[in-house]
Amino acid sequence: MNDASSNETLPDEFWQGVEQFNQREFYACHDTLEALWIEATEPDKKFYQGILQVAVALYHLGNQNWRGAVLLMGEGINRLRGYQPIYAAIDVEQFLTQTFQILTTLQEAGPDRVSVVMQQLGIRPAEDNVSGGERLQSLAFPTLQKVG
Secondary structure, three states: OOOOOOHHHOOHHHHHHHHHHHOOOHHHHHHHHHHHHHHOOOOHHHHHHHHHHHHHHHHHHHOOOHHHHHHHHHHHHHHHHHHOOEEOOEEHHHHHHHHHHHHHHHHHHOHHHHHHHHHHOOOOOOOOOOOOOOOOOOOOOOOOOEOO
8 A cells, every 4th residue: 555645635634743753742643643544535534533533542652541542553453454565655564563662561561550651651650659669671652754
């Protein structure tokens, strides 16, 4: 599916959503991409939805909602798999690699240790401090990288 949309054919709102995602404004990204997704046709519709689902998953993660984060991250990854390696000038392969790393870490940690994953991502929930005895591997937020 990597032969479809090009930079010129995607609306400015898509690039606004990309910017919001990369600035970790996941709720705003959801609103922006949802408006596009509702009106879009395939193959862009499924592409928008996949990114939107990952954004909502990361929003849920920020609220310590392990179940919501895991479910939506998995759904977003599954929707975006067919768009690799590059679609609409976005490095989908890199985005999925980064997102899958977070999903795997979340699944291994389980719902009772969501705060550990949050700490690995640099999100420190005020009401839940992780004990200093754990050595944490650093995780990076996925980003939507433009190519070309």
